[in-house]
Amino acid sequence: MIAVRGLQVSKSYGHFQVLRDLSFEIATGECYALFGPNGSGKTTLLRILATLHRPSTGRFEIMGHDGVTEREAVRSNLLLLAHGSYLYDELNAVENLRFAMAMRGASPTDRQIKLALDHAGIGAFADMKIRQFSAGMKKRLALAKAVLVRPQVLLLDEPYTSLDEAGMGMMNRFIRDIVKEGAAVLMTTHDRAKSAEVAHRAGVLSKDVLRPLTLDDLRTNDLF
Amino acid sequence: MIFFRVIQWVVWKDLISEVRSRETISSMFFFALIVILVFSFSFSMDQQAARELISGIIWVAFAFTGIIGLGKSFSAELQNDCLEFLQMSPAPKGAVYLGKVAANVVFMVTVEVILFPMFVIFFNLDVVEELPLLLLIFLLGTLGLSTVGTLFSAMTVQIRAREVMLPILLLPLAVPVMIAAVEATRGALNGNPMALYRHWLELLAVFDVVFTVVSFWAFEFIMDS
């Protein structure tokens, strides 16, 4: 089924139009890599799908739920990993995970949390306050959260930044795992090589037009 | 139920963060001390004048100190973009609101309870019998400031000039709370019979209920576009 569907989504900020009449579909079990120059609106599109902003015109659906009128349903199916780590500095890793899950109405067991932290390679830092985490560790903690949540739709805004080789490998492994379980993944990225390892489809958002790419395109040099 | 769990977790998170960092309460407390000192310099007060003015001074101190706490309530969410996290969260926004109000009331009342003995000492007040009543007045008044204050804190944290806009928006709307709290405090401190000033307490209670409901409803519009 179609996990993410956009129907003529447009977004203007005051008098500046960022997105114009975008229509697209991403099916369950599919990973879509979205490229585009800076300022092309990739992040804006992701944030609209994450229900942070309303589209100026047009609609979108997440797992069949309308993005504006059925927000709570959309939010329980969706997870956004973006630049902000959404972590509280005074809490440690375990507490942050518990809080995030409680806000989704879930109470994971200690074992599940430990497994998620180990999976992301930060099991040893479970009791460390986030204040002391590096950027890379925060990204891995965000990955641990995704492991616990296992959303139906995963939105990733430049997931490979701040991650070392091992971290990027972990990220791709996770993406492959949840895609196999039937989740849909939409990622914005500039990293062609890494995303080619997991993406089923790709596209470029440039000058308001979403141009589909073949996976071969990802390996050539000139995208825009 | 998810609703009550969310409230519990929000309160726990705010309280624990404060216990570990001690940022908010210490800044509120020292600010209040400064306010008290400035007032005592500004009014060269004999006993008579002090009795007249003291309830007003107490609540001015509580209000401005409270505004600091209310502001921090949501500016603390700006770290690591946590405000966005709350916006995207499937948790019911009303529960987040109530949790924030509860945490704010705890912070403000804590500071007030530490501060009040200072007032008693500096201004030589005689209060022992009325302590529980005073505590009730502090609670009702603080809740009044928190209901609207938490809503406006969430609003102003997302705009420019946030530190100045919170008091500008809050204080005119909080006029009934200030008037009622000051009059009730004055009645209690002067040892007047309660019948004389209970209508102020009732006004505070009405304000609290009305604005908890209204802000609970309005919070969603502030967090969701």
Place this chain on the structure above:
Amino acid sequence: MIHAAIKQVQRYKGWFGTAGGMCIIAGVYLGLVGSPPDYYQGEVVRIMYVHVPLAHTSLLGYSVLFASSLWYLWKRDPIVDNMCHAAASLSAFFTAGALLTGSIWAKPTWNTWWTWDARLVSFAVLFLILTGYLMLRTFIDDPEREARFAAVLAIVGFVDLPIIHFSVEWWRTLHQPLSISMRGVSISKDLLVPLIIMGIGFSVLFFYMLMVRTQMLYLANLLNAKKGRLLSHAHLSKAEP
């Protein structure tokens, strides 16, 4: 559909303007020339013909602001938001007028520029709420957020108005003898007719000004949008390699 309805009403704004103007002229004539000076307060009482309608119209304005704000949150139509903004500016203007005329009345009557009369204090708070609203709007860049936040502020403020009024009333009865109050002004029948005419005139005038101002804001937004579309085209075509 909202646009069509509003455009229909806008066509009649000329009538509103004329009617309002005529009422006010009639009211001013009757008030200044046609009615006798008050026994106790002399000529000064004539300022009531302006003060009272200003006060009523400012409350009318806030009621319009309240209703439009609810309407905006429900339908999210930008033109409704324009109407909110217009209603708030006008209401602030009328409130300031009411405060000024109240002050002008107080000086010769009680020899003080400001009396802590309950109504004046309530209007002073109302003025602060409205200016807070207008300030809030200037500090937000995103128009959608601006409209939404302003609507919430207007609604919360409106619910508070009666509570503010009661608390101030009780406070004044506690701390000040009733004599220094606008309540003292009794209205004889001669004064009532011009007062009512002025009241109607100001209200009608308010609606006229509301329509004009809403249209101004709406057109300004349209202009910005067109400018923006031109700008985005220019921006995008410049990005062409």
